[in-house]
Amino acid sequence: MNWLPYGPNAWLLRFAEVVGDDAFFLARSIETEITRRPPPGLIEYVPGFTSMLFEFDPQQSGIEEEVLPELLQRFSFGMVAKISTSPVHEIPVIYDGPDLGRVAELNELSVEEVIEMHSSHLYRVYLLGFSPGFPYLGDLDPRLHAARLPSPRLKVPGGSVAIGGEHTGIYTVDSPGGWNVIGRALLRIFDANAVDEDSPSRSMFRLKPGDRVRFVPEKKE
Amino acid sequence: MTLEFFEVEAVGLGATLQDRGRRGWRRFGVPPGGAMDDHAAAWANRLLDNPSDAGVLELLLQGAQVRALADGWVAITGADANLGLPMWQPVHVERGDLLEFSHNLCGVWAYIAVEGGFEGRRWLGSVSGYSRARLGHHCEEGEILHRAHAAAFQMPPSVANRWVETNERRNYRIPPVLRVWRGPQWELFPAAAREAFFEQEWTVSGQSDRVGYRLAGEPVTGAVPEIISEPVRVGTIQVPESGQPVVTMRDGPTVGGYPKLGLLDSADISWLAQCRPGQKVRFRPHEAGSEL
Numbered sequence: 001m002n003w004l005p006y007g008p009n010a011w012l013l014r015f016a017e018v019v020g021d022d023a024f025f026l027a028r029s030i031e032t033e034i035t036r037r038p039p040p041g042l043i044e045y046v047p048g049f050t051s052m053l054f055e056f057d058p059q060q061s062g063i064e065e066e067v068l069p070e071l072l073q074r075f076s077f078g079m080v081a082k083i084s085t086s087p088v089h090e091i092p093v094i095y096d097g098p099d100l101g102r103v104a105e106l107n108e109l110s111v112e113e114v115i116e117m118h119s120s121h122l123y124r125v126y127l128l129g130f131s132p133g134f135p136y137l138g139d140l141d142p143r144l145h146a147a148r149l150p151s152p153r154l155k156v157p158g159g160s161v162a163i164g165g166e167h168t169g170i171y172t173v174d175s176p177g178g179w180n181v182i183g184r185a186l187l188r189i190f191d192a193n194a195v196d197e198d199s200p201s202r203s204m205f206r207l208k209p210g211d212r213v214r215f216v217p218e219k220k221e
Numbered sequence: 222m223t224l225e226f227f228e229v230e231a232v233g234l235g236a237t238l239q240d241r242g243r244r245g246w247r248r249f250g251v252p253p254g255g256a257m258d259d260h261a262a263a264w265a266n267r268l269l270d271n272p273s274d275a276g277v278l279e280l281l282l283q284g285a286q287v288r289a290l291a292d293g294w295v296a297i298t299g300a301d302a303n304l305g306l307p308m309w310q311p312v313h314v315e316r317g318d319l320l321e322f323s324h325n326l327c328g329v330w331a332y333i334a335v336e337g338g339f340e341g342r343r344w345l346g347s348v349s350g351y352s353r354a355r356l357g358h359h360c361e362e363g364e365i366l367h368r369a370h371a372a373a374f375q376m377p378p379s380v381a382n383r384w385v386e387t388n389e390r391r392n393y394r395i396p397p398v399l400r401v402w403r404g405p406q407w408e409l410f411p412a413a414a415r416e417a418f419f420e421q422e423w424t425v426s427g428q429s430d431r432v433g434y435r436l437a438g439e440p441v442t443g444a445v446p447e448i449i450s451e452p453v454r455v456g457t458i459q460v461p462e463s464g465q466p467v468v469t470m471r472d473g474p475t476v477g478g479y480p481k482l483g484l485l486d487s488a489d490i491s492w493l494a495q496c497r498p499g500q501k502v503r504f505r506p507h508e509a510g511s512e513l
Contacts, residue, residue, distance in 0.1 A: 007402040007454060007484035014405075019449055046247045046452035048476055051405075053452035128250040129450070129476035132354055136450070136476075172250075173354040192344060192356050205249050 001075060003068050009056045011068060015075070016050040019138060019166075023050045024124055028086075028210045030075050037074075039067050047127050047209050049136075086210045088122065091170070092186040092218045093161050095119075099180035103146045103163055117141050118182065119215045123168065125207050133172040133190030133205040137213055140168045152178035159185045161215065186218060223340045223367035225290045229360045233284025233322060236360035237350025238276045238341040246345055247475045253455060254349035254357065255471050257330045257431060257494040261299035264385050265334035268296035268311050269374050275338025276348040276358070278366065282497075283325040287333070289318040290365070294336045294374045298385070300328025300393065300495060310384040311376060328393035328495040337371030351472055352431055393495040400489050400507040404457060404481030411443040418466070418482060419504055426465075427498035431472040434493055436502070440464025441482065450478040456485035468493060 004012045015030065016023035027047055034045060041060025046053040054071075056063050095115045104114045123137035130136075146163045153176065156162070160171040162179035171177060172190035187206075194203035207213065229236065239262060242255025256262035262277050278287070283302045292315050297308045302322035306312050314320070322331060341348040341358030350357040360366070376382070407415070418441050426435035446462045453459070457469045459479035468485060469477070485493060486507055496502055 004405040005403060006405050006481075007456070008487070010454060012405045012451065044245050044247060046475060048451035049449045051449075051451040053454070055454075127450075127476060128248065129452075130250060130474050132246075132249060132251045132356070134250050173356075175353050192354070201249060209248070 001072060003072070006053065009058050009063070011054050013052045013054060013071075013075075014050065015052065019049045019126070024126060024138065026077075027052065027126075029077050031209070033074055034071075039071055041067070049126050049138075086212060088212045088214060089187075089189075089207060090214050090216050091189070093119070093183040093215045094186065094218050094220055095161075095183040096220060097160065097162070097181035097183045099146075099149070099162075100182045103144065103180050103182055106146050107143050109143065114144065114182065115217055117144055118163075118168065119217045121214075123213045123215075125209050125211045125213060126167075127209050128205065128207070130169075131171070131173055131175050132192065133207065135169055135189070135207045135213065137168045137170075138166075140166055142166070144168075146180045148178040149180065152176050153181075156181060157184075158190075159188070161185050183215075185215075222370040224337075224370055225365050226293060226335055226339075226368040227278075227287040227366040228290055229285070229287055229362060229364045229366060230319070231284060231286040232360050232362055233280060233282070233286070235281035235352075236285050237279050237352070238339050238348040238358035238360070238366075239279040240276045240347055240349055241274045242349050242471065243345040243347040247452070250475055251345065252351065252472050252475055254347060254351050256332065256349075257471060258299050258328075258332070258491040260389075260391070260488075260491040261330070261495075262332045262334075264309065264389065265296045265298040265332045266338065268298075268309075268383060268385065269294055269334055269336045271334060271336070271338045271371075275334065275369070276341055278333040278335075278339060278360070279350075280322055280331040280333070282329060283322050285322045287320045287366070289314045289316055289320070291316050293368070294376070296334045298332045298334075300331040301326040302331050304331075309390045310382055311374070325497075327497070329497055330494060335368045336374035337369035340367045340369050353472060391492070391495070393492075393497075394500075396492045396496060396500075396502055397489075398503045398505045399492060400486040401458065401483040401504045402486060402507050404483040405451070406444065406448065406480035407482065409444045409480050410441070410460075410482055414441045414443045415482070417441055419506065422501045422503050423466070425493075425496040425498055425500050425502060429498060431470055433470050433473050434468045434496070436466045436468065438465070441466060444480045444482075447478050448480055450476045453477040453481070454484055456487060456490045457481050458483045458485060470494065
């Protein structure tokens, strides 16, 4: 685990070399630790798969000398608890996306097999990124990996369930995108207009890093 | 309480309200947003004694037309779009006046501040229009823009004025050499590639917007093609396999999978933002960011 400088007042914590179980649970432990006891001057943190960005108040002194080394000590958990009690979200999906056939062809599978394999796994939310609330879901069956489209679509509708390389995810808003669209989620995971003064994040963003997701195939209406 | 102030008769190439953006939401995938040229936007507000986080109208290049629905003070800064009104100083407009940003002469983003600041659709504490998700305040043709009801800005017209010091009124045709801090993958780039980046003159590509500015030139090669996606700061210089760098701007994605050569100094992001497609720009290592 080490700190990489990332411009004034910011450092990237590199905590793993590969994406997987170890990185996932370590990230959750680090997040829990800084949420429970935020370091002095921390303004914002942004989790990645194997790294986490920390931005500090420019007025805060002693970050490099004291705060960062102390954080490294706090993050050297003897053993990371892998028993997850994080919520499981079941998301109904109609599998009728324009790239369903492409994903099947690339992996020499039938469309039915793609649907079966995609919906039989419990995915982890590694991070939210790209656009508001867009979950990067990990541990996609390697037999479903599919390269991004040669040229991105100008508009992918919000709600599209898609595969990009080794990840699967859900577009949350209409946006340009290069992932293979395989279906439509019938449950909104991002609602920009949700109003909950106490916890805007809970009402707006259904998924959080650490949560788990299962896709439930639905019949076409 | 708000007051009607402008009618948007034409949005031109793009019109949004912007302020200093929304902080603290990047871990939910929400970019910070905010005025592309925060230097010009801040001066527009400062000229009218507005709070620094007051909303301003941000206009892209040209084509926008707004009509005053009331008398009041405005300040216009940033790109020069042949408006025919003095810029970088408070200007008193009268009901019925038409402000026409007819033809872009230099710079990319123009700003109008109004006394009290513009009020608009807020999202996560900010009016900043976020194009990718159509959140925050995007201006529509025919829309009425409101300003906050604040104590009237006091200055006798045509008698006295205040203006922005000459050295703060930027000439966007001649940007300085922009300062770059080391990025997390600095070491992954061969020394020759880093030198090539700093030694050449880059051309700002037409494929540039609030999400990112693309640079065209001799490709920067030799780094790994992709890395595991990791968090991205505004101003980050990412180098995809093509070797043509992309600078992440204020509406850019919060994570990215290309190696990061460096980070544009936050004070210089506004300079790059005002570079028009085809304009040349150069970079240098930040003094405190150490040598090549």
